[in-house]
Amino acid sequence: xxxxxxxxxxxxxxAVGLLSxxxxxxxVLAGGTDxxxxxKDDVVAPKRxxxxxxxxxxxxxxxxxxxxxxxxxxxxxxxxxxxxxxHRQYPALAEAAAGISSPQIRAMGTVxxxxxxxxxxxxYRAGFGLLAxxxxxxxxxxxxxxxxxxxxxxxxPAYFVNPSSLAPALIAYGAKLQIQGSGGSRxxxxxxxFLTPQSDGAREYDLKSNEVIAEIMIPPATGVHxxxxxxRQKEALDWPLAAASVTLKMAGDKVQSARVVLGHVAPVxxxxxxxxxxxxGKAVTEETAAAAAGAAVEKAKALSHNGYKxxxxxxxxxxxxxxxxxxxxx
Numbered sequence: 001x002x003x004x005x006x007x008x009x010x011x012x013x014x015a016v017g018l019l020s021x022x023x024x025x026x027x028v029l030a031g032g033t034d035x036x037x038x039x040k041d042d043v044v045a046p047k048r049x050x051x052x053x054x055x056x057x058x059x060x061x062x063x064x065x066x067x068x069x070x071x072x073x074x075x076x077x078x079x080x081x082x083x084x085x086x087h088r089q090y091p092a093l094a095e096a097a098a099g100i101s102s103p104q105i106r107a108m109g110t111v112x113x114x115x116x117x118x119x120x121x122x123x124y125r126a127g128f129g130l131l132a133x134x135x136x137x138x139x140x141x142x143x144x145x146x147x148x149x150x151x152x153x154x155x156x157p158a159y160f161v162n163p164s165s166l167a168p169a170l171i172a173y174g175a176k177l178q179i180q181g182s183g184g185s186r187x188x189x190x191x192x193x194f195l196t197p198q199s200d201g202a203r204e205y206d207l208k209s210n211e212v213i214a215e216i217m218i219p220p221a222t223g224v225h226x227x228x229x230x231x232r233q234k235e236a237l238d239w240p241l242a243a244a245s246v247t248l249k250m251a252g253d254k255v256q257s258a259r260v261v262l263g264h265v266a267p268v269x270x271x272x273x274x275x276x277x278x279x280x281g282k283a284v285t286e287e288t289a290a291a292a293a294g295a296a297v298e299k300a301k302a303l304s305h306n307g308y309k310x311x312x313x314x315x316x317x318x319x320x321x322x323x324x325x326x327x328x329x330x
Contacts (some may be wrong), residue, residue, distance in 0.1 A: 001039050005048040012057055012214060014075045015324030016182050019210040023203060028052055028212055030074060031108040034117040039199050043118075043125060056214060058112075058214060063089070069218040077105065090218065091327065092169040092226035092245045092320075096099040099164050099230045102237035112213040114166050115177075115193070116205060119267075120239055121149070127199040128318050131157045151310055152266035158196050161264045162204065162304035167194065168245035168263040171271065175218045181211035192215070194268035204267065215294065224249055226325035230263075231312040241266045242312040244296075246320040250286070260296060260321070265313050272296040277316060284325035293318035 009015040027035055027046040038044045051316040052058060052322040058074040063085050071080070080086055080097040087094040100106055100114075118124070123132035123140050129134040132140045139151055141159035149159045152171060167190065175190040193206050209211070226247040241264035249256045275296035282288045296317045300310045 002042070002045045004039075006051065007048060008051040008054055010054050010056075012052075012055055012212070015050055015052050015055060016180055016210055016212060017274055018048065019182070020048070020299055021210055026050055026209070027204045028116075030113045031076070031105075033105055033109045034113065036116060038125075041125065043127060043128075049148045050320075052212065063088075065220060065222075068220045071111050071216040071218075073110060073215055074211045075111050077111070077114070077207050078103075078107050078110050080111065081106065089221050090169075090173060090226065091163075091168065092172055092228045092324070093218075094242075095228040095232075096166050096245060097167040098238075099228070099232075099240065099243075101235065102217050105237065111166060111216060114164050114322060115170075115190075115213060117163050119160035119204065120163045123264065124160060130160075130197055130204075131200050132159065135198075142151040142303060144219070145305065147305045149268045149303055149306055151297075151300040151302055151306060151313065152262070152270045153196060154266070154297060154301060155270065157198060158204075158267040159196065159303070160267055162194060162266065162268050163239055164194075164263070167242075167263040167269040168243060169226070170218065172226065172245040172247040172259040173218045173221060173224075175216055176211075176257070177213045177216055179207065181208055182212040185214065187217075190272060191269075194311045196267045196271075221247070225324045225327065227320045227327055228316060229316045229320035231316050231324060240316075241315045242309055242322040244313070246317070246324045248279070248321075248324050250325075251281045255284060256283055257326075260292070260317060262296065262317065264311060264315055268316060272317070274298060275321075279321070284321060286322070289318045289321040289325075292321055 024049045059072045063069045170190045229243045230243040258276045258279040260272040262270040275292040278292040278295040
């Protein structure tokens with residue numbers, strides 16, 4: 001690991017004041033479960049590391065019937081899982097958090113860190129850049145080992161999959177992120193936070209180098225049924241091969257409105273308006289769930305070695321829909 005400056009501010013204002021105006025010069029340390037690995041592997045080499053763990057205003061979970069759920073960016077995955085109200089009212093989020101099976105990651109990893117973690121793409125982690133190009137500038141992924149890469153949004157230049165476990169559920173619940181920077185605070189929908197980078201120097205999210213996520217706000221979910229379903233290669237700590245988060249607002253036994261968001265299949269969490277439209281106005285049965293799942297993957301495009309992920313994504317969507325519809329009102 002290369003030498004770096006270390007700062008440990010106690011207020012959010014101090015923290016953003018220490019951040020650089022360009023990516024790479026400074027990095028934010030929260031749980032450190034991803035950043036420290038990247039630094040040890042020399043994938044990133046910040047000149048200054050800013051520890052935000054002592055900033056109390058970034059902690060805490062609050063829930064109100066009119067305001068909904070507020071989650072501080074430093075809330076850990078374990079804190080989400082330990083909150084019974086989240087299990088009752090936001091089950092898709094609780095199920096997404098439960099998919100992070102490592103006790104160590106749950107204890108240290110934060111909600112903000114989960115949203116800002118870097119891609120797990122082995123080309124990126126091996127030092128070939130975010131867009132994984134060879135010395136001639138040609139992309140390595142389309143003709144290389146792309147077993148775990150994108151089946152949506154993979155026309156280039158990015159082929160990795162977004163690694164966030166929580167993002168699909170947050171998007172399905174209509175969450176917004178409050179972002180704090182040297183120029184003040186702003187809000188952005190979680191759905192618009194994630195971006196497909198166009199250069200190796202860019203980031204995969206709508207966050208400037210001198211900004212941090214302060215909190216996540218989710219509107220009330222009264223009458224909303226929700227579920228997350230992940231398809232994994234193993235039960236031990238691993239990232240899903242495909243996942244889906246679904247929220248349904250019902251009118252009697254029929255779907256009034258739906259949100260279907262796929263995870264780990266594209267450079268960004270992937271909403272499926274096709275699946276949502278296939279569910280609207282219908283009762284949820286095995287047949288309608290299967291039809292919606294088929295619609296969700298209709299535009300998927302496999303690379304040379306990841307065609308199997310299309311079927312896994314279809315399964316994840318169908319099972320998430322069935323679980324959301326028949327798991328009871330939360």
